[in-house]
Amino acid sequence: MELLILNGLVNGLIVGGIYALVGVSLTLLYGVLRVVNFAHGEFVIAGSFLAFVLFSSFGVPPLLAVPIAAVVFFAAGWGLYYVLIPRLARSDDPELMSFLMFYGVSIAAAALLLLLFEADSRTIDYTFTPVSMQVGPIYVSTARLVALAITIVVSIALALFLFKTLPGKALRAAIMNPEAIQIMGVDIVRLSAFAFALAAALAGVTGVLIALVFPAFNPFSGAEYTIIAFIVVVLGGLGNPVGALLAGVLFGLAEQMATVFLPQAMAQIVGFVILVGTIFFRPSGILGVRFKR
Amino acid sequence: MTFKLPRRTLIVTAAGALAAGGARAQDAKPIRIGMTVSSTGTFALAAQSGLRGAEIWVDDVNSRGGLSIGGAKRKVELVKLDDRSDKTVIPKVYETLIKDEKVDLCFGPFGSTLTAAAVNATETNNKFMVIWSASADSIYQQGYKYVVSATQQAGTLLGKPGVKFFNTLGVKKIAFAYLDEPFPAALTNGAVEEAKKLGMDVTMNEKFAKGTKDFNILIQKARATGADVFMPTAYEGDQMTIARQLREMNVDFKGIYFVYASQPQFLAIGKDALYHFSQTLLNERINWKVTGGLNRAQMMERYAKLFPNAQYPADFQTALAYGAGAVLEQIIQQAQSLDAAKLKEAALKLNNKIVTVTGPYEIDETGKQYKNEFAVMQNTPTGVEVVYPAEIATAKAIYPVPPYKDRK
Numbered sequence: 001m002e003l004l005i006l007n008g009l010v011n012g013l014i015v016g017g018i019y020a021l022v023g024v025s026l027t028l029l030y031g032v033l034r035v036v037n038f039a040h041g042e043f044v045i046a047g048s049f050l051a052f053v054l055f056s057s058f059g060v061p062p063l064l065a066v067p068i069a070a071v072v073f074f075a076a077g078w079g080l081y082y083v084l085i086p087r088l089a090r091s092d093d094p095e096l097m098s099f100l101m102f103y104g105v106s107i108a109a110a111a112l113l114l115l116l117f118e119a120d121s122r123t124i125d126y127t128f129t130p131v132s133m134q135v136g137p138i139y140v141s142t143a144r145l146v147a148l149a150i151t152i153v154v155s156i157a158l159a160l161f162l163f164k165t166l167p168g169k170a171l172r173a174a175i176m177n178p179e180a181i182q183i184m185g186v187d188i189v190r191l192s193a194f195a196f197a198l199a200a201a202l203a204g205v206t207g208v209l210i211a212l213v214f215p216a217f218n219p220f221s222g223a224e225y226t227i228i229a230f231i232v233v234v235l236g237g238l239g240n241p242v243g244a245l246l247a248g249v250l251f252g253l254a255e256q257m258a259t260v261f262l263p264q265a266m267a268q269i270v271g272f273v274i275l276v277g278t279i280f281f282r283p284s285g286i287l288g289v290r291f292k293r
Numbered sequence: 294m295t296f297k298l299p300r301r302t303l304i305v306t307a308a309g310a311l312a313a314g315g316a317r318a319q320d321a322k323p324i325r326i327g328m329t330v331s332s333t334g335t336f337a338l339a340a341q342s343g344l345r346g347a348e349i350w351v352d353d354v355n356s357r358g359g360l361s362i363g364g365a366k367r368k369v370e371l372v373k374l375d376d377r378s379d380k381t382v383i384p385k386v387y388e389t390l391i392k393d394e395k396v397d398l399c400f401g402p403f404g405s406t407l408t409a410a411a412v413n414a415t416e417t418n419n420k421f422m423v424i425w426s427a428s429a430d431s432i433y434q435q436g437y438k439y440v441v442s443a444t445q446q447a448g449t450l451l452g453k454p455g456v457k458f459f460n461t462l463g464v465k466k467i468a469f470a471y472l473d474e475p476f477p478a479a480l481t482n483g484a485v486e487e488a489k490k491l492g493m494d495v496t497m498n499e500k501f502a503k504g505t506k507d508f509n510i511l512i513q514k515a516r517a518t519g520a521d522v523f524m525p526t527a528y529e530g531d532q533m534t535i536a537r538q539l540r541e542m543n544v545d546f547k548g549i550y551f552v553y554a555s556q557p558q559f560l561a562i563g564k565d566a567l568y569h570f571s572q573t574l575l576n577e578r579i580n581w582k583v584t585g586g587l588n589r590a591q592m593m594e595r596y597a598k599l600f601p602n603a604q605y606p607a608d609f610q611t612a613l614a615y616g617a618g619a620v621l622e623q624i625i626q627q628a629q630s631l632d633a634a635k636l637k638e639a640a641l642k643l644n645n646k647i648v649t650v651t652g653p654y655e656i657d658e659t660g661k662q663y664k665n666e667f668a669v670m671q672n673t674p675t676g677v678e679v680v681y682p683a684e685i686a687t688a689k690a691i692y693p694v695p696p697y698k699d700r701k
Contacts, residue, residue, distance in 0.1 A: 004513055011509045119338075121530035123537070125563035131697075132541045141541030214506045215562070216533035224504045259510040264501040265473055 001260075007138050008260040009253070014144045016252020017151035018206065018213055022225050023232025023244040024158065025202035031175035031239030032195035033085065034095050038102040041226030042109035043200060047073065047207015048217045049117060055124045062126055062212055066150060069204035077200025081193040106222065113219035121216040143212040150209060154202070155245055162241060171195055175239050231275050237285025247286055250274075323370040324360060324631065326351075326621075327390030328400035329411070334378025338605070340403035343426055343614035345603065347371060347400060349595045350618025353587060360625050372396050380410040387414035397631040398422070400617070403610070405429035405448075405475075412440055421633040423624075424660070425617035426610060430479065433661035439633040441624070441640045442662035443617035444651045448476065450663065452484030452526070454572055455550045458669045458681035459522050460491045462692050464548070468497035468520035470511055472527035480552065481526050496520045501527075508535045509542060516544050521693075524550040529558050536565045540697050547693035555670040555677045567674065568694035572667035574651045575609040578679045578687050579668045585647040585654075586619025592650050609651075616649035616665070623647050 026040045037043075047069050054060035054068060084101065091097040128142035162168040170191055173181045182188050210225070211217060232251055236243030251271055258270035278286065328347065331340035351369050354360060359368035372394050376383045383402060390396045391414065399415050401408045401424040408427035412435075415422040421439045424432070428448040432440070459467065467488050471481035478500070488495050496518035501511060508525070512535065515523050523546045525535050532551040536559075539549065553559050554571030573579070580589055587595060592615055596607040620643075625631070628639035640656060645664075647654040653664040669681035671690055678688035 004510060004517070007509055007513055011507060015507050120558040121528075121533055122558070123533050123562045125561060127564070132543055139541070139543045141538070143541065214534055215537045216530035218530055221530075224506070227504075256507065256510065259507075264470070264499055264505065264511050264514075268502050268504060 003137060004260045005257075006136065008256040010135065010138065010140055011144075012253035012256035013249065014140075014148045014151075014213065014252070015256060016249035017148050017155075018209055018248070019228055019232055019252045020245045020248025021151055021154060021202060021206040021209065022229045023236060023248050024155075024241050025199040025206065026229040027233045027236060027239055027244040028171070028195060028202070028241055029199040030233065031241070032171055032178075033192050034098070035085065035088070035196075036095060036099040036102060037199075038099060038226060039106035039109050039222070040102075040203060040229050041222030041224065042106050042113070043073070043203035043222075044207045044210060044225045044229075045217055045219070045222040046109065046113065047204035048211040048221075049113060049122070049207075050204065051208040051211045052117075052122050052124055052217075055126055062124060062208055063146070065208045066205055069208045070201045073204030074197045074201035077197035078193055080200065081196035085192065085196065086189075106226070110219050110222055113222075117219055119218060119220075121218045123215045123217075124211050147209045147213045150205075154205060158202075158241065159245075167191070167194065171198075231271060234275060235278050235286055237287050240285060240287060243285045243287040250286065321359070321365040321367045323368045324362075324398075324625070325370045325372055325394065325396040326398055326400055327372045327374070327387070327394060327396030329374050329376035329383060329386050329390075329402045329407070331378040331403060331407075332375045336378040336403045336407065339426070339610050340376075340378070342605065342608050342610040343403055344373070345596065345600055345607070346592075346611035346614030346616075347425075347618050349592060349599060349611075349615050350586065350622070352599055353595065354618075354622060360622060362625065362629055362631070371400075376402055376407060378407070380406050383407050383410045384414045387411045388418070391415070391418045391420055396420070398621075398633070398636065400614075400621075401425055401427060405432060408432060412437055415439065419633050421631075421636040423617050423621045425614045428479070429475070430661070433657075433659040437660065439637050440660040441620075441637065441656055442660055443620035443654065444613045444649065444662065444665050445617075446662050446665050446667070448479030449483035449486070451572075451667065452480040452482075452524075453487040454666045454669055454681065455524060455570065456484045456487040456491065456493070458570070458690075459548065459550075460488075460493065461681070462548070462690065464493065464521045466494045466496050466518070466520045467522045467524065468515040468518050469495065470497065470499050470501060470515065470523075470525040472505075472531060473500040473502055477526040477528075477552075481524070484524060484526075505531070506534070508538050511535075512539055512542060512544050516546070520546065522546055522548040522550065526552055529553045529556060533559055533562050533565075536562060536569060540565050543697050545694075545696045549694070554672060560672065560677075564700070566672050567700070568691060569672050570680070570690075571670045571672070573609060573670060574665070574667055575607070575612040576668070576670065576677060576679070578670070578677060579685060581648050581650065581652050581685060583648055583650060585623050585649045586615065587650065589650050612650050616651040619649045620647055620654055 029035050029037050050069050051062050051065040054065045088094050088098055132139040132141045170186055232244050232248045236247035255267050255271050258267040330344045331337045351371050355368045359366040374386050376386055398421040402411050403426050405427040409432050416437050424442040426445050428445055430447045430449050469481050471477040497515050550570040554569040555573050560566050624636055624640045628635040644655045651665045655664040668679050670677050671680045679686050680690040
């Protein structure tokens, strides 16, 4: 049992780190733009497929795919912002419209992935050497440790960006009070485009990491990550990136530890119980910072 | 709401298009076989794959001049309508096939969901139905009189070949895990039942929910039970993840059985796919001594000739449908009639007398298929080999499989 608990803790941290990244990009987008990106999971899985194509067609290893995904998705996100969001902003209820529009984008993106890659599950036939490392009495996959390291680096970089740089502070200010920041002379459209691109880049990087940690993915896998992202966002507090990071780790740990003590089929239920409990008893999220609009 | 027959979707395979066959065959009324095909929706790919198998059979029969009934050679005509993968319209479409198109008998649609909806219409109208892809046991528990699953084994029987195979290797302890969905659950329940019947110790039988992404703890639990063999059953994606995580965690069993481990997408995981056992019906290494219809190589050759532009290669759905056609041919020849009751009687008389491309044939009174067992395969360093049953085995199983630390 001790071994199972130790496994649960280590894997909970790793899986939770991935969940945190899945959630943080969604919450960033919501915080700045009030856009409910229902296609977030498809963005993430598109990152996995990019890593797959880079490796299977050009021999690019997944580690190198991480920065490539960041650049490609940032550029794609920037372009997509100007295609989708300005029209959305002119609607009567942009928040609801964004939900509906991105639901459509989600279906279209999954269909496009299906057209390009067919319905079969894909995997990247790449393994690190050694395949796994012994951490005390348990073996942990090297790919997972690498993913954890990248998650930590990305999270620290994101935190430094948000708290120590001017654009980062502007993003946080936009989350807190978008009207005031415009009065201060900040170009909100450009800042929003940057937020959209940053969220897309994070989704792309997360997709590459997912290809390392959960090796099989298909065009329909996106919906599962969208659900996880929403759980993490609600747990962390809407529009709160730091909360999302913490919530992701908490959710991952809860899910993994549940599988130790309960039948595997109950693990997901535990995650949703935590979600419902949070909504009932702490609707502003685990950090308790109430979302301000 | 009434369902309007999409006339434009009606396609008839012209029996007389192929010139082979005598003058009597051209004069005699063709045997009209009705079936529905999903042009769109969830089942479209599989349904169309199966249709190509049925068309290979029709082409083969007609190239031999047709089927002999009462001394007259009659060609076969396949009448196809679209079911759009929709179980709510399918009874009406089969009614149309029977009442408007005047088909003599029916071929089932793809899958248990659609077949269960279609069979009410065929039974009500006293028409014989050949099933080629419905594995749900419930279909055969309804008391239907005129259905025969010609090639598709029932769901609860699908997991038995693997267990029987491990029993021949002397396996005593076996752990199961399965995705909580009808197909993996039915397969695993049947496998567990078989394992207990054979005196094996079932050390674990745990289900997991759809969407589960991490199997580390499940694998550790199975290992902790002391099982010799681990049988996790799910669809390809989950199985590929489990296979990789087994190696990453350095967790060894004497044997691991994944239903889909011999499929191309599973093999794409490279070294992680090595030594795993699996099951399939169609593989270049599976070659039954066929007594009914074309053998595998001939069927594949005919597929290439008839469908040079098909988007996908022949798969096991193609083989199931082709094999069902080959069985139907023998049933009609035996019955010398197209009457549903006589066809069913003939179908029962043919038990254990036919071997098609998918294997031997045996049904019970309900029409449930007991043979056509999947062959057990193993991914070896030299390729995928058949290791069970003995009559078609191409190699001896590597068991116990080498531990991960000893693999290069």
